[in-house]
Amino acid sequence: MAKPMFLRKLKNQMFFGMAKAIAGAPKGQYMAFVGKASCARLCDRIVELGHTSILVVTDKALRDLGLADEAVAGLNRDGVKLTWYDKVDPDPSYEHVKEGAQLLRDSGATAVLAVGGGSSIDCAKVIAITKHNDEDPSKWAGFGKAPEEVAPLFVIPTTSGTGSEATMGAVITNKAIQKKEIISGGGLLPTCVALDACLMVGLPKPVTAATGIDALTHGIEAYISTWERGNRSDMGRTAVQGVFRWLRLAVEEPGNMEAREGMALAAYHAGVAINQVNVGNVHAIAHQLGANFGIPHGHANALVLPHVLTLYGMTAVDRLAELAVATGVSDSGHPETRARAFVDAVEKLIADVGIATTDPRVKRHAFDTIAEAALDEGDGYFCPRLLEKAEVLGVLDAISESE
Ligand SMILES: [Fe+2]
Known part of the structure; x- marks a missing residue:
């Protein structure tokens, strides 16, 4: 039974008040390199900071393809000792964190470098906490509960979507209770990031499409959030513009470096935006589709996004109308007309990159x-409005193929 709306609104307002009180000013990224030589520059930076022993966190596929080794070639040349933890799986668990933590301890490495998608980055973030804390990592689950003191964290993302390279959060699966848990804290914001499109050209089309729509969802949810904070509007808008401009091309021409770099930047900007105001109801529903049916995160967002934006109606009309202008979808007419045109354009973009509107899972x-x-989950976000249970059921009905 869903709680009465007045209790949900009260919880949401209390949560919002608390978040505003404790959040302070948004923390900025220390440094981000972009382009062909960015990995080499990040490696140089690690050496400049005096690190001589590093734990590299990645997955087996990237290691086997030689991409992870290629990304850290600069460290090898400079004689930095590399210890590899290359066993990260999708949806990493606390068991992965503990394995990596053991290697961090045994090797004496002074910093952690993630090379990979969101799973490797999130796992590396929590491993970095264990450098100065030997508690069970599941104790840090929850917003803002991660200890501030962590090993310096460097990130080379190989996908364009999660934005984890720009956030102070990580998602780790607690197998004991079959739940994905969020660990967050200021210390988890990476020290330095390299956005190198060369590492992304091999991404399969469906992954490029789904992760790109994840980035789009981040940009939109941050832009329409009711929390006016930091530069979330600029970053959210820039991210949405970037996805509209580059995602189709990145999917159609996987080797197009300009499109790949455009998407890497869009995902990064979207990450900076949600790092300030978090996500919204699209993610609240999509997370459950992942947990219950194993639907990949970006794909789940793509299924839900147009429906939730439509449900917001007048409560988000001005912000969505602004995005219609920013993306060149519509720059005239009543705000309601422009907002509708933007939602239609989102639907078309999702279709154009090959994601269906329904899913048999x-x-x-x-x-x-x-x-x-x-x-x-949605009651804990700062959305244009809270959704009714019947509305969420309507979204599920619309994306399902089952009778
Ligand atoms: Fe997401």
Whole structure:
């Protein structure tokens, strides 16, 4: 049974008040390199900072392809001792964190370098905390509970979507309770990032499409958030513009470096935006689709995004109308007309990159559980408005193929 709306609004307002009180000014990125030589420059930076022993966190596929080794070639040349933890799987668990932490301890490495997608980056973030803390990592689950003192964290992303390279959060699976947990804290903001499109040209089309729509969702949810904070509007708008400009091309021409770099930057800017105001109801529903049906995160966002934007109606009309102008979709007419044109353009972009509007994995038996969990999560975000349970059920009905 969903809680009464007045109690949900009260919880949301209290949460918002607390977040504003404790958040302070947004923390800025220390340094980000972009382009062909960015990995080499990041390696130089690691050496300049005096590190002579590094733990590299990645996955086996990137290691086997030689991409991870290529990315850190500069460290090898400078004689930095590299210890590899290359066993990160999708949706990393605390077991992965503990394995990496053991290597960090045994090697005496003074910093952690993530090479990979969101899974490797998130795992590396929590491993970095263990440098100065030997508590069980599951104790840090929750917003702002991660200790501030962590090993310096360097990141080379190989996908364009999660934005984890620009945030102070990590998602780790707690297998004991079958739940994905968020660990966050100021110390988890990477020290230095390299955005090198060369590492992204091999991404399969469906992954490029889904991760790109994840970045789009981050940009939009940050832009329409009710929390006016830092530069989230500029970063959110820039991210949305970037995805509209480059995603189709990155999917159609995987080797197009300009498109790949455009998407890497869009995902990074979107990450900077959600690092300030978090995500919203699209993610609240999409997370449940991932947990219940194993639908990849970006794909789940793509299914849900147009529906939630439509549901917001008048509560988000001005901000969505602004995005219509920013993306060149529509620059005239009543704000409602422009907002509708933007949502239609989002729908078209999702279709153009090959993501269907329905999914056979979305099964009716879990609708009630999903709707309850989505409302509970969504009440903790700063969205144009809270959704009703019937509205979430309507979204699930619209994206499902089951009778
Ligand atoms: Fe996301």
